[in-house]
Amino acid sequence: MGNNAHTYNPFVSVDCVVFGFDGERLKILLIERTIDEQNFSDKKLPGSIIFDEEDLNEAATRILNELTGLKNIYLSQFHSFGNPNRTKNLRDRNWLERLTKMKIGRVVTVGYVALIKISRKIIFQSENTAANWYDINSLKFFELAFDHNEIADFALEHIRNKVKLEPSMLFELLPQKFTMTQLRNLYDTIMGVTSDVRNFKKKMLQMEGLEQLDEVQKDVPYRAPRLYRFDKRMHRKNK
Amino acid sequence: MGNNAHTYNPFVSVDCVVFGFDGERLKILLIERTIDEQNFSDKKLPGSIIFDEEDLNEAATRILNELTGLKNIYLSQFHSFGNPNRTKNLRDRNWLERLTKMKIGRVVTVGYVALIKISRKIIFQSENTAANWYDINSLKFFELAFDHNEIADFALEHIRNKVKLEPSMLFELLPQKFTMTQLRNLYDTIMGVTSDVRNFKKKMLQMEGLEQLDEVQKDVPYRAPRLYRFDKRMHRKNK
Numbered sequence: 001m002g003n004n005a006h007t008y009n010p011f012v013s014v015d016c017v018v019f020g021f022d023g024e025r026l027k028i029l030l031i032e033r034t035i036d037e038q039n040f041s042d043k044k045l046p047g048s049i050i051f052d053e054e055d056l057n058e059a060a061t062r063i064l065n066e067l068t069g070l071k072n073i074y075l076s077q078f079h080s081f082g083n084p085n086r087t088k089n090l091r092d093r094n095w096l097e098r099l100t101k102m103k104i105g106r107v108v109t110v111g112y113v114a115l116i117k118i119s120r121k122i123i124f125q126s127e128n129t130a131a132n133w134y135d136i137n138s139l140k141f142f143e144l145a146f147d148h149n150e151i152a153d154f155a156l157e158h159i160r161n162k163v164k165l166e167p168s169m170l171f172e173l174l175p176q177k178f179t180m181t182q183l184r185n186l187y188d189t190i191m192g193v194t195s196d197v198r199n200f201k202k203k204m205l206q207m208e209g210l211e212q213l214d215e216v217q218k219d220v221p222y223r224a225p226r227l228y229r230f231d232k233r234m235h236r237k238n239k
Numbered sequence: 240m241g242n243n244a245h246t247y248n249p250f251v252s253v254d255c256v257v258f259g260f261d262g263e264r265l266k267i268l269l270i271e272r273t274i275d276e277q278n279f280s281d282k283k284l285p286g287s288i289i290f291d292e293e294d295l296n297e298a299a300t301r302i303l304n305e306l307t308g309l310k311n312i313y314l315s316q317f318h319s320f321g322n323p324n325r326t327k328n329l330r331d332r333n334w335l336e337r338l339t340k341m342k343i344g345r346v347v348t349v350g351y352v353a354l355i356k357i358s359r360k361i362i363f364q365s366e367n368t369a370a371n372w373y374d375i376n377s378l379k380f381f382e383l384a385f386d387h388n389e390i391a392d393f394a395l396e397h398i399r400n401k402v403k404l405e406p407s408m409l410f411e412l413l414p415q416k417f418t419m420t421q422l423r424n425l426y427d428t429i430m431g432v433t434s435d436v437r438n439f440k441k442k443m444l445q446m447e448g449l450e451q452l453d454e455v456q457k458d459v460p461y462r463a464p465r466l467y468r469f470d471k472r473m474h475r476k477n478k
Contacts, residue, residue, distance in 0.1 A: 008291065009248035012321065012347050052247065052345070056321040080319045080349050082251065082295040106291070108251050108347070110319045165403055 010082070010106040014060045015047030015148065016075060017111065017155035018068070019190075020118035020133055021173045023182075026189045027118065027133040028152060031067055033145065035095050044145035045152065046131065047109065049100065060112040068131040075112040078158040079151075082108035086147045095145070109146075113155040115190075117173045136189075160191055167207065171230040179217055179225040180204070209235025249321070249345040253299045254286030254387065255314060256350065256394035257307070258429075259357035259372055260412045262421075265428045266357065266372040267391060270306055272384065274334050283384035284391065285370065286348065288339065299351040307370035314351040317397040318390075321347040325386045334384070348385075352394040354429075356412045375428075399430055406446065410469040418456055418464040419443070448474025 018029040030043040046067040050059035060075045087093055087107050096104045118133060125131075134142075139152055163169060170186055184200050187193075204210055209231045216224035257268040269282040285306040289298040299314045326332055326346050335343045357372060364370075373381075378391055402408060409425055423439045426432075443449055448470045455463035 010251050010289075012249050012251065050321070053323050055323065056319060056347070077318060079316060080295060082289070082349070084292050084294065108295070108349075110321070110347075161400075161404060165400060 008105055010108045011049050011104060013047055013049045013107050013109040014056060014063055015045045015109050015111050015151055016060055016064045017045055017113045017152050018064070018070065018073065019115045019136070019159060021186060022118040026136040028136050028139060029068055029131055030134050032130045033095060035091055042145060043142055045148045056110050067129050073114045073116060075114045078111050078113050079154050080108060080110045081147055081151060083147065092146050111151050111155060113158055115159055115173070163190060168209065168230065168235050177213065177215065177227040177229050179227060181225060247344055249347045250288050250343065252286055252288045252346050252348040253295060253302055254284045254348050254350050254390055255299055255303045256284055256352045256391050257303070257309065257312065258354045258398060260425060261357040265375040267375050267378060268307060268370055269373050271369045272334060274330055281384060282381055284387045295349050306368050312353045312355060314353045317350050317352050318393050319347060319349045320386055320390060322386065331385050350390050350394060352397055354398055354412070402429060407448065407469065407474050416452065416454065416466040416468050418466060420464060
């Protein structure tokens with residue numbers, strides 16, 4: 001293999017980008033890490049080195065659970081990051097070496113993403129980690145560990161492409177009956193756009209499976225808006 | 240890291256799935272490898288172990304060039320494969336160890352994909368490798384090395400999703416002026432479908448930037464079909 005001969009193998013890790021919708025806003029799950037003796041801390045994506053006999057998907061599920069307590073989340077792989085400089089920051093390197101008790105060279109990481117409904121405000125605490133939801137818009141103010149800002153950006157782009165291909169995935173994040181405003185709000189939040197109210201409604205109503213109900217939202221202090229629901233089987237049958 | 244403590248690092252490789260359209264059929268670029276002293280050979284995707292200081296994209300570009308002679312190809316990363324069993328086949332393992340002169344354990348591979356116009360029938364030969372185009376439908380008859388059949392399937396699925404999101408990418412594979420039949424043939428070949436002639440035309444003509452010309456195809460022994468062309472700038476402006 002010539003002059004560039006291979007001399008050591010990289011570590012391989014997985015990092016999980018979990019987006020959550022709480023009914024109003026899109027959030028991202030981050031964990032806190034302590035980086036020095038003064039207890040100075042910063043934030044990172046939930047992620048870690050894979051085990052020897054573990055497939056990548058298995059590693060992602062295990063690591064997300066260990067670091068955040070989350071279970072039964074469908075994680076989908078979206079991109080791998082292997083720039084040799086991604087572990088060059090001394091702060092990241094020292095932290096990793098302290099944690100793993102190994103000399104760390106290069107780390108190639110495989111990114112996983114999930115989009116879930118936040119059903120409770122998980123604030124997970126274990127001996128070594130604390131996980132919390134943060135507003136997606138706050139990301140631009142955090143300098144996350146390693147290249148995790150870039151990884152989160154890629155993940156959001158991936159989710160947006162998935163929504164474009166299969167808008168029906170949005171209904172998993174809404175209550176069974178919802179208003180058109182709730183649906184538009186969800187769409188706009190994820191896509192980072194501001195849809196025109198009438199065009200949006202028109203476009204959505206073309207989707208097989210979306211039904212207008214003979215019911216209106218209750219207990220609202222203004223003109224009660226119409227409710228809708230989404231019939232997944234109807235949608236599939238007509239695709 | 241407990242009982243599952245990390246004991247050795249995997250190798251990291253890239254594998255390139257290059258699809259080519261020759262005007263009629265979709266093909267895939269495979270390389271021949273010799274696996275024993277009797278010169279018995281089989282086929283694999285162009286791929287290899289990454290170098291120490293190389294980013295993943297760089298490695299993909301370098302390796303594709305070294306193994307197939309192809310240059311200036313836009314490779315896009317689509318998925319990584321890390322099942323610990325993917326290097327368990329002795330035939331693959333022996334070949335890899337002979338080639339690299341290293342003891343090979345686990346290899347995590349990062350998949351790259353490209354879709355190009357075949358402008359000449361590249362039959363690349365170097366000291367160690369021969370690259371050739373094979374009809375995509377022949378894939379089901381080849382047992383490729385490692386998990387390369389699975390990787391090729393994933394890559395095709397990835398391309399199909401990209402075409403669904405951005406059908407205009409198809410025009411890069413056609414001559415500047417083309418018939419509706421050529422366009423439909425290309426679409427059907429890539430998507431693995433048989434489109435209805437009239438519906439297809441109707442759907443395509445809704446695309447901004449696709450223009451019907453006042454010209455017909457020349458030198459054809461039957462009723463000459465109308466020609467079309469695609470104006471990329473017009474398409475972008477109206478998106």
